[in-house]
Amino acid sequence: xxxxxxxxxxxxxxxxxxxxxxxxxxxxxxxxxxxxxxxxxxxxxxxxxxxxxxxxxxxxxxxxxxxxxxxxxxxxxxxxxxxxxxxxxxxxxxxxxxxxxxxxxxxxxxxxxxxxxxxxxxxxxxxxxxxxxxxxxxxxxxxxxxxxxxxxxxxxxxxxxxxxxxxxxxxxxxxxxxxxxxxxxxxxxxxxxxxxxxxxxxxxxxxxxxxxxxxxxxxxxxxxxxxxxxxxxxxxxxxxxxxxxxxxxxxxxxxxxxxxxxxxxxxxxxxxxxxxxxxxxxxxxxxxxxxxxxxxxxxxxxxxxxxxxxxxxxxxxxxxxxxxxxxxxxxxxxxxxxxxxxxxxxxxxxxxxxxxxxxxxxxxxxxxxxxxxxxxxxxxx
Amino acid sequence: xxxxxxxxxxxxxxxxxxxxxxxxxxxxxxxxxxxxxxxxxxxxxxxxxxxxxxxxxxxxxxxxxxxxxxxxxxxxxxxxxxxxxxxxxxxxxxxxxxxxxxxxxxxxxxxxxxxxxxxxxxxxxxxxxxxxxxxxxxxxxxxxxxxxxxxxxxxxxxxxxxxxxxxxxxxxxxxxxxxxxxxxxxxxxxxxxxxxxxxxxxxxxxxxxxxxxxxxxxxxxxxxxxxxxxxxxxxxxxxxxxxxxxxxxxxxxxxxxxxxxxxxxxxxxxxxxxxxxxxxxxxxxxxxxxxxxxxxxxxxxxxxxxxxxxxxxxxxxxxxxxxxxxxxxxxxxxxxxxxxxxxxxxxxxxxxxxxxxxxxxxxxxxxxxxxxxxxxxxxxxxxxxxxxxxxxxxxxxxxxxxxxxxxxxxxxxxxxxxxxxxxxxxxxxxxxxxxxx
Numbered sequence: 168x169x170x171x172x173x174x175x176x177x178x179x180x181x182x183x184x185x186x187x188x189x190x191x192x193x194x195x196x197x198x199x200x201x202x203x204x205x206x207x208x209x210x211x212x213x214x215x216x217x218x219x220x221x222x223x224x225x226x227x228x229x230x231x232x233x234x235x236x237x238x239x240x241x242x243x244x245x246x247x248x249x250x251x252x253x254x255x256x257x258x259x260x261x262x263x264x265x266x267x268x269x270x271x272x273x274x275x276x277x278x279x280x281x282x283x284x285x286x287x288x289x290x291x292x293x294x295x296x297x298x299x300x301x302x303x304x305x306x307x308x309x310x311x312x313x314x315x316x317x318x319x320x321x322x323x324x325x326x327x328x329x330x331x332x333x334x335x336x337x338x339x340x341x342x343x344x345x346x347x348x349x350x351x352x353x354x355x356x357x358x359x360x361x362x363x364x365x366x367x368x369x370x371x372x373x374x375x376x377x378x379x380x381x382x383x384x385x386x387x388x389x390x391x392x393x394x395x396x397x398x399x400x401x402x403x404x405x406x407x408x409x410x411x412x413x414x415x416x417x418x419x420x421x422x423x424x425x426x427x428x429x430x431x432x433x434x435x436x437x438x439x440x441x442x443x444x445x446x447x448x449x450x451x452x453x454x455x456x457x458x459x460x461x462x463x464x465x466x467x468x469x470x471x472x473x474x475x476x477x478x479x480x481x482x483x484x485x486x487x488x489x490x491x492x493x494x495x496x497x498x499x500x501x502x503x504x505x506x507x508x509x510x511x512x513x514x515x516x517x518x519x520x521x522x523x524x525x526x527x528x529x530x531x532x533x534x535x536x537x538x539x540x541x542x543x544x545x546x547x548x
Numbered sequence: 549x550x551x552x553x554x555x556x557x558x559x560x561x562x563x564x565x566x567x568x569x570x571x572x573x574x575x576x577x578x579x580x581x582x583x584x585x586x587x588x589x590x591x592x593x594x595x596x597x598x599x600x601x602x603x604x605x606x607x608x609x610x611x612x613x614x615x616x617x618x619x620x621x622x623x624x625x626x627x628x629x630x631x632x633x634x635x636x637x638x639x640x641x642x643x644x645x646x647x648x649x650x651x652x653x654x655x656x657x658x659x660x661x662x663x664x665x666x667x668x669x670x671x672x673x674x675x676x677x678x679x680x681x682x683x684x685x686x687x688x689x690x691x692x693x694x695x696x697x698x699x700x701x702x703x704x705x706x707x708x709x710x711x712x713x714x715x716x717x718x719x720x721x722x723x724x725x726x727x728x729x730x731x732x733x734x735x736x737x738x739x740x741x742x743x744x745x746x747x748x749x750x751x752x753x754x755x756x757x758x759x760x761x762x763x764x765x766x767x768x769x770x771x772x773x774x775x776x777x778x779x780x781x782x783x784x785x786x787x788x789x790x791x792x793x794x795x796x797x798x799x800x801x802x803x804x805x806x807x808x809x810x811x812x813x814x815x816x817x818x819x820x821x822x823x824x825x826x827x828x829x830x831x832x833x834x835x836x837x838x839x840x841x842x843x844x845x846x847x848x849x850x851x852x853x854x855x856x857x858x859x860x861x862x863x864x865x866x867x868x869x870x871x872x873x874x875x876x877x878x879x880x881x882x883x884x885x886x887x888x889x890x891x892x893x894x895x896x897x898x899x900x901x902x903x904x905x906x907x908x909x910x911x912x913x914x915x916x917x918x919x920x921x922x923x924x925x926x927x928x929x930x931x932x933x934x935x936x937x938x939x940x941x942x943x944x945x946x947x948x949x950x951x952x953x954x955x956x957x958x959x960x961x962x963x964x965x966x967x968x969x970x971x972x973x974x975x976x977x978x979x980x981x982x983x984x985x
């Protein structure tokens with residue numbers, strides 16, 4: 168494996184340097200039917216789950232086939248989807264915000280061959296490469312974070328629980344039988360690069376043990392004041408610690424004040440929190456980002472903790488299935504999960520979803536907590 | 549024969565959903581065979597070691613990636629995230645496994661020719677493993693070594709006219725919904741505004757000078773498909789001011805069952821015949837719609853543009869023509885002080901190139917936040933700490949009831965001296981003339 172230079176000269180890094188050019192311009196990659204009709208679309212219809220038609224003022228139509236995909240994707244897989252796009256879609260393809268792949272054709276006659284081709288492709292061990300679905304009143308792809316594949320702060324994996332959950336919810340991915348769309352998201356720690364906090368169902372990795380302190384290295388690896396300032400509950404203070412015959416500068420943690428956010432570890436690698444027993448999953452439910460009918464909502468914690476159970480997280484997927492089934496049965500047409508929970512009352516939600524209500528679910532974190540307690544005599548038995 | 553046994557991961561190869569494990573395994577095989585004769589610049593068995601270390605995490609219930617490390621390309625403070633394995637002897641192929649964020653095109657449309665160029669580059673100089681796409685929106689190149697970073701950047705900029713995205717305390721790569729490219733609801737050109745601001749603020753994107761991360765997200769309408777209101781420091785949500793356009797014939801076609809409601813989104817279940825009263829008029833949050841005989845009426849002045857009626861009857865109802873966007877500010881995920889939704893700052897602003905008015909609002913906000921924001925304090929947290937009034941002051945915007953859910957329920961107003969007639973300087977002796985001690 169000989170080193171091959173790109174032309175970059177490390178001795179003169181600024182020589183011939185190109186920077187600040189940004190992304191490629193969006194309209195370089197528009198399929199012709201999109202370029203022609205941009206801003207002039209009249210309406211759309213979902214022909215069947217995963218297959219949409221958009222009709223333009225010009226009378227042009229674009230047919231879209233939406234496929235689920237693992238967002239963790241190899242170049243081999245990308246090359247395969249390129250091959251499909253070249254065969255059927257004149258070499259154009261796009262991705263959605265929720266990691267779906269969209270193949271577009273400009274004529275209905277091109278649709279069936281594309282669908283048949285996509286449906287026929289499977290990985291060696293049998294899973295589908297390009298499952299069609301993710302539209303309308305159903306479950307679409309889960310947006311998620313890195314997890315154990317690439318992140319240093321996760322409290323759970325991402326790709327693993329996502330695969331397990333989508334296998335359990337797969338029928339809803341390919342159907343339109345829920346009351347409204349149901350968005351599931353996963354963030355493997357509270358940093359939430361996935362911003363899951365407004366999802367119908369959020370799967371969140373969470374720690375439950377305070378940081379361990381690597382006293383011998385802490386002062387060498389971290390800025391102690393930054394580590395102290397990182398703590399939102401002021402649980403960290405400076406400390407002198409004896410190691411052998413040496414006294415070193417370090418920190419002390421008031422464990423009972425820790426809410427396990429992991430922010431200290433982000434600032435200081437000598438304060439790891441990860442633990443096979445302490446870490447696991449929090450389930451949140453009832454959030455949404457759309458302004459449709461009701462205002463956007465945060466998801467609420469409905470299960471305080473489920474242990475990590477690799478490889479398939481059965482307790483997590485079972486609880487999710489309970490929630491989805493109860494919602495499908497109980498909600499009105501167009502009603503999002505959170506709107507349903509608010510209409511029937513959260514006391515009824517726990518009953519319908521067969522979830523225990525434990526003390527952990529009552530907010531005790533600062534001002535917003537008060538606004539979640541019940542300040543009315545109205546409740547349901 | 550696989551390099552590492554992966555009994556846990558193997559269990560994720562069954563079931564219908566695409567298996568990332570199967571994909572990683574096929575990639576490992578393609579690299580091992582190397583039929584394309586690629587002169588791999590990082591270990592050929594990198595994917596095998598990735599599977600190995602992931603399997604170990606499944607066994608241990610803990611990650612095996614170390615805390616970052618400062619790596620990057622010259623002159624940029626973002627776009628590369630250092631990553632090292634904490635078991636490098638066991639998994640030498642992923643000992644150094646840095647991430648590169650590649651700025652994605654608006655709307656995530658691609659020509660395959662271009663995707664193939666990226667694949668060639670990434671097979672040659674990296675692991676060939678990607679995220680399509682990361683949460684912020686970038687294409688993520690997952691895993692390469694330090695010496696390759698400059699080489700990849702050089703090839704990307706010189707051969708592919710392509711730049712890196714943002715990471716760290718800077719402007720993160722802005723992202724948008726599909727917008728007018730293929731959506732009839734979009735009230736402005738999300739891709740053009742996103743691209744324009746991305747180019748305008750390349751310096752802010754590549755050279756961290758902010759207290760913390762800053763995100764722009766562009767939603768073409770209040771349906772908010774890119775979740776801007778939940779996660780963007782400034783969220784741009786399309787809206788309009790005039791009448792929803794009504795095609796009364798199409799309304800009748802919905803009522804008569806000739807067109808399925810909601811674009812056929814409920815086709816998998818028998819919800820009974822479409823009932824416009826129950827499904828549209830009664831669900832309108834402002835009760836601003838009614839039927840007069842066979843005519844659907846909307847009282848535009850009372851409409852809050854929630855999109856429900858338009859979503860249900862896209863062939864009968866269309867967004868208005870006096871279009872623009874709302875700017876909401878300060879959204880963030882829970883870390884640290886709890887999640888915040890975006891708060892309405894600019895109820896309506898036109899979104900037309902060169903977008904100068906929008907840029908003025910942005911730059912005023914940045915001036916304030918860069919001056920006053922504490923280390924790792926998001927805009928939303930600064931707003932809570934210093935107050936919405938301060939935000940109005942720095943942006944020079946006039947207060948408007950559209951900015952609040954409701955007026956305050958406490959009278960603890962921080963009056964300024966200049967707002968009170970006569971100021972605050974008073975003479976106690978003068979006061980005592982009339983009020984004995």
